[in-house]
Amino acid sequence: MQYQSQAVAKPYFIAAIGLFIGQILFGLVMGLQYVMGDFLFPEIPFNVARMVHTNLLIVWLLFGFMGSAYYLVPEESETELHSPKLALALFWIFLVAGALTVLGYLLVPYAGLAKMTGNDLLPTMGREFLEQPTITKVGIVIVALGFLFNIGMTILKGRKTSVSLVLLIGLVGLAVMFLFSFYNPVNLVKDKFFWWWTVHLWVEGVWELIMASILAFVLIKITGVDREVIEKWLYVIIAMALITGIIGTGHHYYWIGTPEYWQWWGSVFSAMEPIPFFMMTVFAFNMVNRRRRNHPNKAAMLWALGTAVMAFLGAGVWGFLHTLAPVNYYTHGTQITAAHGHMAFYGAYVMIVLTMISYAMPMMRGRAAANSEKSQVLEMWSFWLMTVSIVFITLFLTAAGVLQVWLQRYSDAPQAFMVVQDKIALFYWMRETAGVIFLIGLVLYVMSFFVGSKDPEAVQV
Amino acid sequence: MSGTFTKSMARNIFYGGSAFFVLLFLALSFDTTQALPKRDNRDAITPQVALGKKVWEENNCIGCHTLLGEGAYFAPELGNVYTRRGPDFIKTWLKIQPTGTPGRRQMPQFNLNDEELDAIVAFLKYSSEINAAKWPPNIEG
Numbered sequence: 250m251q252y253q254s255q256a257v258a259k260p261y262f263i264a265a266i267g268l269f270i271g272q273i274l275f276g277l278v279m280g281l282q283y284v285m286g287d288f289l290f291p292e293i294p295f296n297v298a299r300m301v302h303t304n305l306l307i308v309w310l311l312f313g314f315m316g317s318a319y320y321l322v323p324e325e326s327e328t329e330l331h332s333p334k335l336a337l338a339l340f341w342i343f344l345v346a347g348a349l350t351v352l353g354y355l356l357v358p359y360a361g362l363a364k365m366t367g368n369d370l371l372p373t374m375g376r377e378f379l380e381q382p383t384i385t386k387v388g389i390v391i392v393a394l395g396f397l398f399n400i401g402m403t404i405l406k407g408r409k410t411s412v413s414l415v416l417l418i419g420l421v422g423l424a425v426m427f428l429f430s431f432y433n434p435v436n437l438v439k440d441k442f443f444w445w446w447t448v449h450l451w452v453e454g455v456w457e458l459i460m461a462s463i464l465a466f467v468l469i470k471i472t473g474v475d476r477e478v479i480e481k482w483l484y485v486i487i488a489m490a491l492i493t494g495i496i497g498t499g500h501h502y503y504w505i506g507t508p509e510y511w512q513w514w515g516s517v518f519s520a521m522e523p524i525p526f527f528m529m530t531v532f533a534f535n536m537v538n539r540r541r542r543n544h545p546n547k548a549a550m551l552w553a554l555g556t557a558v559m560a561f562l563g564a565g566v567w568g569f570l571h572t573l574a575p576v577n578y579y580t581h582g583t584q585i586t587a588a589h590g591h592m593a594f595y596g597a598y599v600m601i602v603l604t605m606i607s608y609a610m611p612m613m614r615g616r617a618a619a620n621s622e623k624s625q626v627l628e629m630w631s632f633w634l635m636t637v638s639i640v641f642i643t644l645f646l647t648a649a650g651v652l653q654v655w656l657q658r659y660s661d662a663p664q665a666f667m668v669v670q671d672k673i674a675l676f677y678w679m680r681e682t683a684g685v686i687f688l689i690g691l692v693l694y695v696m697s698f699f700v701g702s703k704d705p706e707a708v709q710v
Numbered sequence: 711m712s713g714t715f716t717k718s719m720a721r722n723i724f725y726g727g728s729a730f731f732v733l734l735f736l737a738l739s740f741d742t743t744q745a746l747p748k749r750d751n752r753d754a755i756t757p758q759v760a761l762g763k764k765v766w767e768e769n770n771c772i773g774c775h776t777l778l779g780e781g782a783y784f785a786p787e788l789g790n791v792y793t794r795r796g797p798d799f800i801k802t803w804l805k806i807q808p809t810g811t812p813g814r815r816q817m818p819q820f821n822l823n824d825e826e827l828d829a830i831v832a833f834l835k836y837s838s839e840i841n842a843a844k845w846p847p848n849i850e851g
Contacts, residue, residue, distance in 0.1 A: 279784075283784065435755055437778075499738075582780060
């Protein structure tokens with residue numbers, strides 16, 4: 250760790266991992282409810298479990314992004330963070346607000362939570378992924394502003410690199426696009442149209458900038474390849490991400506009441522969305538092959554290569570699978586979407602945060618560069634268990650989705666939703682099994698922070 | 711990448727390309743808002759429909775169901791439930807939940823009053839009449 254203030258990233262990463270565990274536990278609850286419908290009912294109805302599952306994911310990824318920025322920016326800017334105190338204060342505000350919101354979901358019926366938090370004043374609740382009470386949303390904006398101020402001031406006073414600049418553009422974009430979550434007209438079509446400005450332009454837009462810049466940073470550090478080369482790749486990748494991804498929003502505008510020309514715009518541009526992810530894979534492997542040093546942190550390198558591959562598979566290939574309008578006509582809102590969602594989020598965003606944690610955490614815990622051999626081996630086991638599990642979760646959901654499309658949408662005698670769900674239950678059971686293995690992988694991941702921490706550091710080979 | 715393609719060229723492609731496509735997206739979005747009145751069934755939006763949307767949102771219906779294909783995939787599509795089931799079925803269904811059938815997926819009891827029940831039906835009727843380009847493919851949603 251080159252700058253003392255980088256240490257503020259540590260609580261962010263710890264919170265991220267803690268919330269990650271919660272996310273997976275609720276995922277397992279939902280997976281079981283798919284096949285044992287009355288499991289934990291009425292204590293935790295499915296909609297509550299899902300809200301907790303998705304919201305925890307978003308919040309822990311935000312913790313991960315913020316922690317990554319706090320670690321990355323001082324080092325790139327070659328100066329201490331503008332205000333470590335502010336960063337720490339915002340950490341606690343965000344954590345407490347997040348915890349209260351999740352407790353609200355779990356302890357109060359949602360309608361009661363809406364009443365308690367004054368949803369009438371500015372109704373923004375009850376929309377997928379944006380279920381947070383309006384007051385929580387305001388809190389998120391305040392935290393984001395304070396965070397951007399802190400990061401922005403640090404970049405301003407120090408060295409300005411392409412990596413930190415791209416990260417900053419991504420983070421500003423994240424904050425700006427979130428503002429659309431406050432726009433909730435009664436007109437359902439307009440509501441949905443602008444809801445995607447937050448949701449799509451986050452995950453298929455500005456978040457890709459955040460991901461690419463973190464990946465670039467870690468690759469510079471662990472491969473020792475010339476910064477100029479890496480930053481050139483970075484710009485080409487994010488250029489392709491926005492060139493394809495912005496108009497690619499159109500693939501959400503096929504069937505929600507928007508004009509039908511979106512079927513053309515959406516299909517053509519979103520069909521190109523895999524390109525930046527493919528480039529990211531080529532980029533990561535290329536840089537590792539051209540490495541000028543053998544960094545002792547092999548686990549971090551595994552995560553960096555893994556995120557590039559899995560983002561391409563999950564976001565790129567599985568996105569392409571159902572993005573063309575004539576295909577999407579049948580797959581829209583089926584388990585195919587769920588399959589894509591799981592591998593894309595894991596591959597692109599979970600793994601990039603874990604890459605950064607893997608790289609930075611050893612230094613923040615007093616190591617010179619890497620953990621001991623023993624703890625890295627355990628971490629790499631967790632990598633494979635979680636990654637293989639998510640591949641199987643995705644394959645089982647895809648199989649369920651194909652059958653669902655066939656039985657419910659495509660065949661000559663379409664069957665009712667619940668009739669079809671019963672017929673594909675086998676795949677939900679297999680998905681749940683894969684989910685349990687994922688949890689085991691996550692347990693090993695947490696253990697890797699404690700096992701072998703007394704052993705000597707792994708050395709360069 | 712070869713030496714003739716420099717970092718500043720890559721940077722310019724990023725800024726230029728992004729700016730161009732942001733503007734194109736804004737232009738298409740503007741055109742969409744102009745075209746929407748003919749498709750989005752806005753004439754049918756009454757105070758009752760507005761109340762229905764509020765009831766829909768404040769009970770987190772999207773946490774299990776899809777609406778025009780968006781939401782959770784745990785329970786049936788409701789964008790066309792008005793056509794599939796009709797108003798009386800919807801109201802009765804909401805009143806008799808949860809079924810309590812062992813092992814079956816359960817829907818909570820939301821304790822809606824008659825005004826709210828009528829409003830949710832009005833909202834679902836309005837939703838079913840949005841021109842969604844012939845989606846869903848059939849009545850089962």
